[in-house]
Amino acid sequence: MSTILIKNAQVVNENEIKNLDVFIKNGRIEKIEPSIDATADQVIDATGLHLFPGLIDDQVHFREPGLTHKANIFSESRAAVAGGTTSFMEMPNTVPNALTQKLLQDKYDIAQDTSLANYSFFMGAGNDNLDEVLKTNPRDVCGIKIFMGSSTGNMLVDNEQALEAIFKNAPTLIATHCEDEATIQRNLAAYKEKYGDDVTIEMHPLIRSAEACYLSSSKAVELAKKNNTRLHILHISTGRETALFQNNIPLEQKRITSEACIHHLWFSDEDYKTKGNFIKWNPAVKTANDREQILEAVLDGHIDVIATDHAPHTFEEKSQPYLQAPSGGPLVQFALQALLDMVKQGKLTLEQVVQKTAHNTAICFQIEQRGFIREGYWADLVLVDLNKPFDVTKECILSKCGWSPFEGHQFSSTIEHTFVSGNLAYSDGKIIEVGTGHRLLFNR
Template sequence: MNSVLIRNARLVNEGREFDADLLVSNGRIVKIASSINDEKADQEIDAEGHWLLPGMIDDQVHFREPGAPDKGSFYSESRAAVAGGITSFMDMPNTLPATLTLAALADKKRRTATSSVANYGFHFGVSNDNLDTVAALNPCEVAGVKVFMGASTGNMLVDDPRILERLFAEVPTILLAHCEHTPSIDANVARWRDRHGESIPPSAHPLIRDAEACFRSSSMAVALAKTFGTRLHVLHLTTARELALFEDKPLAQKRITAEVCLHHLLFDDRDYPLLGNLIKCNPAIKTQADRDALRQALLSNRLDVIGSDHAPHTWAEKQRPYPQAPSGLPLVQHALPALLELVADKVLPIATLVAKTSHRVADLFAIPDRGYLREGYWADLVLIKPEPGGVAVSTQPVLSQCAWTPFARQRFRHRVSTTIVSGHVVWHDQRLNDSLMGLPLRFMR
């Protein structure tokens, strides 16, 4: 691999900001120093005025392969991801076919090896009839095991108490839970249909998939985890009420952790009149009070990581009436620039953002040698350039297969100028270099 020398950067790492040079060789960070003048490199990047961050590790994406090439693939979505500062991703199992067998898992690994420019890992799915396979999984072969304790697609909804108890008792690695109480949601849908028929407005979404449905399911998941000693990670929290279920203490001291997603930090229910189905997602974007509580919780240890839950659908699908429009947003290309709006607005310190998008994700999933700016670690790096006047999102091409973004009307005050994946410059000055593929993530458990 080529060597890369980054000069004059402002590094953000492990709670500190400092000026330094950084040298990459053979895929790894080999030197960090205030000035590196005694080394030559194949490529030098002058990063004056830039932040240098460890790349974002996204613990939750839906890249739609196999099964939905019109929505996305490892090829298209990994390229969008690196443009957004994401150097590693973990893909969810609700594909077609679902990742419920070892053969399906192996197929995904084969596909990404020749198509993904970002590093990659995979979550394994749970259904009502594959618990023997789940219990026998090698914890080092998967990022985690994902259970839908609420409405989902296909046969991946698991709501039988006996099956859930066995799962929580026997799962051999970290268990990720999507928590929404399906009977509550179904009852809410029925009430809205009685009043509006098929003309339910998108603004009803957070009232249908409401805070009560989330809390009933997430509180059950936490109770089961406490009963069986499960290593539980609850995905995409959306409500202030749920935060009380999680402890405010360091990650290493917890067996129950939680994620928040960027769209739940950046949108709230006031955005439905303008964006409608474009921000329809599960669980729903809720109130400003919920959004603000989630932001505040990031300043503590109550929320551990930030993910994207990138879930693209076609523009045509999103134009359907609310009841028929699918849930999910394309987010990876604008992940870090969007989150950096919170830094620009002084809602989050930059060091906290780095901890929640890189450090803690690597720690949580036991990913060795990634997620930090440390000598000897893989060079997964992002250079961020401030843009005080803001850059209009609409002026940049959307790289995701679906070709749209919910941020189209916004201006971001930072942009990703360079992304380096496992030592290879894949994004630089708005240009993609996809001549080398990313690497499989390792999980050391």
């Protein structure tokens, strides 16, 4: 493996910004100093650039196996790396659903051969696979995923005894999608009765309502407290839910943590008029007031991490009428640039972006030697020009689906270089296929 010396970077790390050199050897950060005089196979002059820890996205759907007309691990890991995301954790609602240890291992085997980013995969929980869930190895599997709301395939866990058993006996972190299915179905039936087939996207946050989210999230929190479960609630979409979480204890001591997603921090229900089904997600993008309360919870520590819920569908699928169009969209390629726009707008600081996308994710999941710019840690890094605008065009989109909700937007920053486990994997607008990422390990 080659040596790389990064010179004169503005390093954003652990609540500080310092001008430093970084020397990479054998995939790891060997030295960090104000000035390093060393021979290296490659020297990168980072004058004027900011160096961040690579983003760790704890919630993506890369669609492989079984839904590869939408995406695959290779295509979406390319998009991730181009956007400065160096590690991802992928969800089990592929086809077949990852509900057995063998099916889970099949996904790891694909990633080992094709993923350009570091990877981990959630074990799926169902109503009747507790024996398989209990075999999950906390050392090399990021967690167990429970859909407490509808999902692709047959992954809705709606059996009370099954839920209780999983929360009580899970050998590692549980991550949940929380929407109360009975509330959603009741709302949907009412809107169909009133509007027939003319139900529109504007009704999406009313059907998949704030009440549905709170009922399910509060239930998950109650179960976790009862059983002392390590719980992580994904994609908080309402202001009300943020009060379910603590901000008065260190993150390392929390048993219940939560995540906000880019789309819930960026869009509001006003955007349905122009974006339509292309911002149709579950949970739904809700009001501007919800968006502001979620941001406030990110800032004050009630919400611990920021991720994407990257979930691509084809343009044709999303172009169907509201009731037929699937929920989800591609986000991983432009997550960092979206957050850096929020920095420019005064909503976040650079240090907070790093904390919520790298440091805290590593702490929440107990990821081994990643998420920080530290000597001895793996060199998962991204160099960004904060003053070089970037236009999102169809030509630059690397997700297999070929579209983005950010298409036509000009970001204020440009990703210049991304390093994955010490390899320069993206540089000056081009993917460099130097090898695959590594399987994430966890200190558990």
